[in-house]
Amino acid sequence: MTSRAPTQLSLPVHLPDDETFRSYYPAGNQQLIDSLRQAAAGEGETVTYLWGSGKSGRTHLLHATCVYASELGRSTFYLPLGIHASMSPAILDGLEDLSLVCLDDIDEVCRHPIWEEALFNLYNRVREKGTCRLVVSARAPANQAGFLLPDLVSRLNWGIHYQLHPLSDDAKLAALQRRAKMRGLDLEEEVGRFLMTRLARDLRTLFEVLDRLDKASMVAQRRLTIPFVKETLHL
Amino acid sequence: MTSRAPTQLSLPVHLPDDETFRSYYPAGNQQLIDSLRQAAAGEGETVTYLWGSGKSGRTHLLHATCVYASELGRSTFYLPLGIHASMSPAILDGLEDLSLVCLDDIDEVCRHPIWEEALFNLYNRVREKGTCRLVVSARAPANQAGFLLPDLVSRLNWGIHYQLHPLSDDAKLAALQRRAKMRGLDLEEEVGRFLMTRLARDLRTLFEVLDRLDKASMVAQRRLTIPFVKETLHL
Numbered sequence: 261m262t263s264r265a266p267t268q269l270s271l272p273v274h275l276p277d278d279e280t281f282r283s284y285y286p287a288g289n290q291q292l293i294d295s296l297r298q299a300a301a302g303e304g305e306t307v308t309y310l311w312g313s314g315k316s317g318r319t320h321l322l323h324a325t326c327v328y329a330s331e332l333g334r335s336t337f338y339l340p341l342g343i344h345a346s347m348s349p350a351i352l353d354g355l356e357d358l359s360l361v362c363l364d365d366i367d368e369v370c371r372h373p374i375w376e377e378a379l380f381n382l383y384n385r386v387r388e389k390g391t392c393r394l395v396v397s398a399r400a401p402a403n404q405a406g407f408l409l410p411d412l413v414s415r416l417n418w419g420i421h422y423q424l425h426p427l428s429d430d431a432k433l434a435a436l437q438r439r440a441k442m443r444g445l446d447l448e449e450e451v452g453r454f455l456m457t458r459l460a461r462d463l464r465t466l467f468e469v470l471d472r473l474d475k476a477s478m479v480a481q482r483r484l485t486i487p488f489v490k491e492t493l494h495l
Numbered sequence: 496m497t498s499r500a501p502t503q504l505s506l507p508v509h510l511p512d513d514e515t516f517r518s519y520y521p522a523g524n525q526q527l528i529d530s531l532r533q534a535a536a537g538e539g540e541t542v543t544y545l546w547g548s549g550k551s552g553r554t555h556l557l558h559a560t561c562v563y564a565s566e567l568g569r570s571t572f573y574l575p576l577g578i579h580a581s582m583s584p585a586i587l588d589g590l591e592d593l594s595l596v597c598l599d600d601i602d603e604v605c606r607h608p609i610w611e612e613a614l615f616n617l618y619n620r621v622r623e624k625g626t627c628r629l630v631v632s633a634r635a636p637a638n639q640a641g642f643l644l645p646d647l648v649s650r651l652n653w654g655i656h657y658q659l660h661p662l663s664d665d666a667k668l669a670a671l672q673r674r675a676k677m678r679g680l681d682l683e684e685e686v687g688r689f690l691m692t693r694l695a696r697d698l699r700t701l702f703e704v705l706d707r708l709d710k711a712s713m714v715a716q717r718r719l720t721i722p723f724v725k726e727t728l729h730l
Contacts, residue, residue, distance in 0.1 A: 271506040271574065273581045319580050339506065342577040345554050345699060346508045371695035373728050374703050408693070409729050458643070460606035464580060468609050493608050494644050 275338060278467070279323040285427065285435040285463065292422045296321060299393040300329035302359055305419040306387055310397045311405075312424030315462040318397035321424070322362040325395055334359035341368040341375075349378035356385040356392045366416075367398040370406040383415035427463070432456060436466050440484075443474050451484050458495050469493065510565075510573060513702070514558040520662065520670040520698065527657045531556060534628040535564035537594055540654040541622055545632045546640075547659030550697040553632035556659070557597040560630055569594035576603040576610075584613035591620040591627045601651075602633040605641035618650035662698070667691060671701050675719075678709050686719050693730050704728065 281293055298304035310318055319340070326336040335358045339351065342365050355361045361382075369375035386394045398405050401423070402416035427435065433452045440447035447470070459465055476492045477484055489495065516528055533539035545553055554575070561571040570593045574586065577600045590596045596617075604610035621629045633640050636658070637651035662670065668687045675682035682705070694700055711727045712719055724730065 271508045271582075272586065273506045273578070274583045274586075275581065276583075323581070338581065340578045340581055343508070343575045346510065346558070346573065346575055347506075348509045348511075351507065351509075371693070372700050372703070373694065374707065411729070458606075459608065465607050468607070472609065494646070 273338060273340075275323045275326055276464075277327070279320045279464070280327050281324045283467075284317065284320055284324055285431070285438075287425070287427055287431055289422075289424060292321070292424070295420055295422070296325045296395065297328060299395055300325050300334070300360055301332055302334065302391065302393060304393075306390065306393060307383065307415075307419035308393075308395045309402060309416055309419065309421045310395065310424060311399060311401050311422070312397075312426065313399055314426055316424040316426040317463070318424060319364055320464065322364050322395060322397055326360065326362055329360040336360040336362070338362045338364070340364040341366050344369050344372070344375055349375050352378045352382045355382060356389040358392055360393050360395070361386070363394070363396045365398065366396045367400060367405040367407075371408055373408060376407055376409045376412050380409055380412040380415055383412070383418070387418070429453075429456060432461070432463060432466070435463055436470065439467055439470055440474075443470070445470070445474055445477065445484060447484055451486055451489060454486050454489065459493075508573060508575075510558045510561050511699075512562070514555045514699070515562050516559045518702075519552065519555055519559055520666070520673075522660070522662055522666055524657075524659060527556070527659070530655055530657070531560045531630065532563060534630055535560050535569070535595055536567055537569065537626065537628060539628075541625065541628060542618065542650075542654035543628070543630045544637060544651055544654065544656045545630065545659060546634060546636050546657070547632075547661065548634055549661055551659040551661040552698070553659060554599055555699065557599050557630060557632055561595065561597055564595040571595040571597070573597045573599070575599040576601050579604050579607070579610055584610050587613045587617045590617060591624040593627055596621070596627060596629050598629070598631045600633065601631045602635060602640040602642075606643055608643060611642055611644045611647050615644055615647040615650055618647070618653070622653070664688075664691060667696070667698060667701070670698055671705065674702055674705055675709075678705070680705070680709055680712065680719060682719055686721055686724060689721050689724065694728075 286293060295304060299308055312318055326338045329336045337355055337358050341363060386392045402413055407413050436452050437447050455466060459469060473484055473492060482488050521528060534543055547553055561573045564571045572590055572593050576598060621627045637648055642648050671687050672682050690701060694704060708719055708727060717723050
């Protein structure tokens with residue numbers, strides 16, 4: 261009951277089992293995927309920096325890399341830095357002992373000197389150790405992400421750098437229709453575009469919704485029309 | 496080694512022990528603080544909706560409410576929904592059995608139908624149970640946050656609603672100088688403004704930096720001048 265005791269909670273972070281390399285719509289990022297598979301296997305460059313604006317699939321790829329490394333029996337850690345305010349930078353201590361560390365949205369700690377220094381130190385330990393693969397994601401390239409610490413920026417420039425391009429609406433529609441087809445569902449273009457207009461436009465959400473529509477259409481024995489979709493999703 | 500087994504990690508979420516009501520610069524939000532203290536004690540309205548743009552201190556207040564409830568020996572749970580992509584909505588199951596649940600940034604799940612439904616169900620269970628206090632935060636009022644599900648919006652409109660106003664730069668400077676003074680440090684206005692220009696402008700970061708400057712100035716036996724600050728923070 262002391263007023264200074266920090267409250268420590270344990271949050272289950274779940275890597276969705278369907279966010280794998282198999283479910284990633286590559287759209288020209290095949291070289292990146294090969295490189296992430298290497299990192300998951302402990303091969304190739306020590307550090308990889310992925311960047312891309314908005315919902316370009318960074319989280320999916322980091323999840324996929326962790327899932328693949330786990331399948332190979334390797335120790336992994338995934339951390340989304342969007343919640344850094346709820347965590348101590350000490351969470352980065354000792355991560356270099358793992359086989360694979362994926363840090364999502366590292367630009368969330370830009371201009372937070374204590375976090376920038378903790379990242380800088382992690383990079384140094386990872387390189388020194390040599391056995392850990394570190395994959396980080398951000399919305400912008402290392403030089404433009406807004407970090408203060410020049411030594412950190414120089415570390416972020418180590419290794420491999422990839423830019424992810426967000427899928428165009430047409431590519432998203434194609435991915436959605438391909439996914440529907442794999443499930444034996446007929447998703448007309450008009451219905452697909454309706455979903456993309458009304459829901460969060462990332463493929464994760466659209467795929468989740470497709471799963472739900474798949475079940476609902478089986479139960480109701482109805483086709484995926486706009487009225488049926490509206491009714492099912494309360495739109 | 497099955498490829499479908501979801502990888503489950505446990506992330507330590509740390510509620511900073513210095514993000515309490517005592518360290519909150521109230522600036523006109525005293526009524527809100529009283530109301531959050533009531534929620535932490537299991538009194539007052541069942542649900543509270545806080546909203547405010549940008550870095551208006553939502554996370555600090557949710558942390559403070561949890562810390563205070565813990566001090567009262569009550570069971571709490573804090574969840575930042577910014578990482579919903581790494582979690583299953585099932586994480587909300589059974590939370591109504593706790594004394595206090597704080598969900599930060601709930602608008603991060605707008606237009607994600609599965610999460611919206613999970614939130615809707617949690618609201619219903621919390622109200623039915625009657626013993627749990629639920630405090631949520633978002634960047635906009637419930638009607639304008641962008642939620643799809645009309646039934647969820649009607650639940651979000653239950654209970655108490657507060658708008659947080661971000662501190663003005665002058666108020667931040669005053670808070671920073673007050674904090675420095677409490678530590679026996681003399682923070683000149685010019686130096687304070689320099690920090691606010693160069694670092695992330697939320698008080699959490701500025702306070703962290705002040706702690707670091709405090710230690711560095713003690714070790715180096717130097718005053719907080721701009722050159723000293725630049726050197727210490729690698730700016």
